[in-house]
Amino acid sequence: MRVEVDQPRCVASGQCVLAAPAVFDQDDEGIVRLLDATPGPEHEEDVRESMAMCPAAAIRLVEG
Amino acid sequence: MTAAAPRRVVVVGASAAGLTAAETLRRAGYDGSLTLVGGEPHLPYDRPPLSKQVLTGAWEPERARLRRPADLDALALDLRLGVPAAALDPAARALTLADGTRLTYDGLIIATGVRPRRLPECGTPGVHVLRDLPDALALRERLAAGGRLVVVGAGFLGAEVASAARTLGASVTLVEPAPVPLAHAVGQRVGTHLAQVHRDHGVDVRTGTKVAGITTGAGRATGVRLSDGTTIPADDVLVAIGSEPNTEWLSGSGLRLADGVVCDRYSAAAPGIYAAGDVARWHNPLFGTDMRVEHRTNAAEQGMAAARNLLAPQQAKPFAPVPSFWSDQYDLRIQAFGHLRDHDEARVVDGDPADGGFLVAYRRGTVLTGALAVGMPPRALRPWRTALAAGTEWTRALDGPPEADQA
Numbered sequence: 001m002r003v004e005v006d007q008p009r010c011v012a013s014g015q016c017v018l019a020a021p022a023v024f025d026q027d028d029e030g031i032v033r034l035l036d037a038t039p040g041p042e043h044e045e046d047v048r049e050s051m052a053m054c055p056a057a058a059i060r061l062v063e064g
Numbered sequence: 065m066t067a068a069a070p071r072r073v074v075v076v077g078a079s080a081a082g083l084t085a086a087e088t089l090r091r092a093g094y095d096g097s098l099t100l101v102g103g104e105p106h107l108p109y110d111r112p113p114l115s116k117q118v119l120t121g122a123w124e125p126e127r128a129r130l131r132r133p134a135d136l137d138a139l140a141l142d143l144r145l146g147v148p149a150a151a152l153d154p155a156a157r158a159l160t161l162a163d164g165t166r167l168t169y170d171g172l173i174i175a176t177g178v179r180p181r182r183l184p185e186c187g188t189p190g191v192h193v194l195r196d197l198p199d200a201l202a203l204r205e206r207l208a209a210g211g212r213l214v215v216v217g218a219g220f221l222g223a224e225v226a227s228a229a230r231t232l233g234a235s236v237t238l239v240e241p242a243p244v245p246l247a248h249a250v251g252q253r254v255g256t257h258l259a260q261v262h263r264d265h266g267v268d269v270r271t272g273t274k275v276a277g278i279t280t281g282a283g284r285a286t287g288v289r290l291s292d293g294t295t296i297p298a299d300d301v302l303v304a305i306g307s308e309p310n311t312e313w314l315s316g317s318g319l320r321l322a323d324g325v326v327c328d329r330y331s332a333a334a335p336g337i338y339a340a341g342d343v344a345r346w347h348n349p350l351f352g353t354d355m356r357v358e359h360r361t362n363a364a365e366q367g368m369a370a371a372r373n374l375l376a377p378q379q380a381k382p383f384a385p386v387p388s389f390w391s392d393q394y395d396l397r398i399q400a401f402g403h404l405r406d407h408d409e410a411r412v413v414d415g416d417p418a419d420g421g422f423l424v425a426y427r428r429g430t431v432l433t434g435a436l437a438v439g440m441p442p443r444a445l446r447p448w449r450t451a452l453a454a455g456t457e458w459t460r461a462l463d464g465p466p467e468a469d470q471a
Contacts, residue, residue: 009127011390012390015361030399030441030443048091052084052088052091052368053364053365053368054364055361055364057129
């Protein structure tokens with residue numbers, strides 16, 4: 001699984017960091033930063049939670 | 065409540081809350097039929113950009129789409145767009161759409177949102193509201209031509225439109241009946257600060273001023289008449305005086321309606337019926353109060369909670385979120401967590417309004433109930449969010465330097 005983030009869309013809500021702290025972080029402006037673009041399957045549920053919570057629809061999961 | 069798992073779920077409302085509910089049902093393994101009903105003809109799109117990037121023209125409307133068509137296809141939805149729901153009959157477990165279509169369900173999620181409150185002159189050319197995509201595109205076309213805009217109501221929507229309009233070069237007057245804009249929502253200090261930010265950007269801010277009516281000539285808006293008798297000439301007027309929940313279709317359904325669909329702490333309005341997003345009024349046990357939250361983050365969180373509780377009512381979890389919102393005005397980011405309304409005290413606890421960046425903590429009774437940052441790095445708010453989620457006493461929240469909790 002590969003995670004993609006659309007930084008220009010990000011609104012710095014921080015919801016992804018709360019849901020999947022091993023995968024996402026925020027820079028000083030609060031914009032999403034990917035810690036791990038290819039997280040293991042143990043993180044899939046957290047990443048899907050982040051996608052659902054993101055108020056900017058800025059996270060995508062690419063299967064494979 | 066039926067013991068059997070639902071096999072036929074209908075979600076009414078195809079914006080953020082409804083779409084998130086539908087996605088959550090599928091993610092939880094629900095493989096029964098799933099109908100998503102939307103009153104608007106468009107594929108699900110996001111509303112916050114309408115008063116920001118879409119209005120300034122930075123984004124084309126397609127960018128505001130919530131999901132790509134392929135992602136929607138993967139949900140295997142019975143997608144019914146452009147036809148709003150018209151009536152609900154819980155005894156028959158059936159709803160009727162505006163075109164007469166009858167849909168039966170064994171699980172229902174209501175996410176029909178809100179609509180703008182209007183003035184009698186709404187509908188006259190040049191008088192705008194802003195809720196949906198056509199509203200945004202109509203206003204954007206007018207603002208792109210320059211001209212004079214009067215914004216009636218200096219809430220977050222009105223303030224964001226004023227900001228976008230100034231960015232586009234329009235001359236803007238912001239009219240607000242309260243002495244300080246947003247004071248009831250975020251307190252005097254923040255409201256005063258934001259009003260000054262608008263003045264600094266050339267907005268004519270008129271507070272403590274009521275609108276008596278909108279003047280028209282040759283079938284178009286020509287200005288706004290104030291209660292003191294003066295008139296502000298305008299080419300366009302935006303009416304941004306709040307919203308009303310879309311619950312008319314539920315009258316006669318037996319569901320309790322009181323400024324929204326009244327739900328319990330599980331977001332349930334009745335057995336097998338849940339509500340989510342702007343339309344839902346529920347009891348948030350974290351703050352011990354009923355609330356209805358018109359913020360984008362709540363739409364997603366409550367859509368998820370409603371979907372999960374619908375699928376597993378025996379294991380239902382109370383919906384106890386820390387609400388949050390953000391607003392972009394000029395180059396300023398405003399971000400908040402918690403339940404800021406009805407606060408007893410708002411105190412600047414970090415930074416300094418004079419420097420442009422500051423953080424305000426809110427108290428109700430003896431408990432920390434909110435935190436808001438203007439022009440601060442979002443990281444500064446994180447420990448306050450943690451303290452809010454834990455229901456921290458005010459004195460402890462102020463004493464223990466929250467930075468110590470930061471991971």
